[in-house]
Amino acid sequence: MKFNHKQRKIMALILVPLSFTFVCYITLYLLISPAIEPLMSIYSLISSDYAPTLNDENSTDLYANKLVASDIIKASQIIQPTYGDLFGKLSIDSVNIRVNLYYGDGREQLRNGVGLFGGSFLPGFNRTILIAGHSIPYFEPLGDIKIGDIIKISTHYGDFEYKITDTKITDANDSSNYDLEQKEQEKLILYTCYPFEIIGYKSQRLFVYADKISGPTILEEQ
Structure with missing residues (x-):
């Protein structure tokens, strides 16, 4: 045609x-x-x-067996959380952060709060505690943090305070930003994606470092 x-x-x-x-x-x-x-x-x-609470039906409520406050606690007295358990609260009054703290830093935990990396340690063991959180809606206020500000963690076996000593912005793949093997002092490290204003993949991380200043000590039994 x-x-x-x-x-x-x-x-x-x-x-x-x-x-x-x-x-x-x-x-x-x-x-x-x-x-x-x-x-x-x-x-x-x-x-x-969905507004998660300490009675989240998808995780264990470890506050149900809250211990009497004590400076020294035997490891056998505390309930070891399992992956996904809601085991505490993290707060920083100076920048108005109050968020649920989960054991594990998987997708579901970071959707509902902030998560403790399973390869690090619980508060009280005199080791490194590594906690991750999304910038939106939880950790973006870390951008306004100041040296000397106090981070509080509340668990079923005690309340802990950590004083911020340093902050750092580094490459996302730089594993030298934390030491999970050190045993000299209890250290808390928070981190989140950075820069905050970028939507999508972020190539940097904001780290916040703090040293323990109060809270019980856990005795590891032989």
């Missing part, structure tokens, strides 16, 4: 704009698709009706 000049002109007027629109659509999709998932995640965090 052959088209005359007039028919070819009409087809060109139809097909050229359609082709241009299609190419523009594909190009735009490729440009914005990397940001779609992070935006949806942030929207989910902000708009979620």
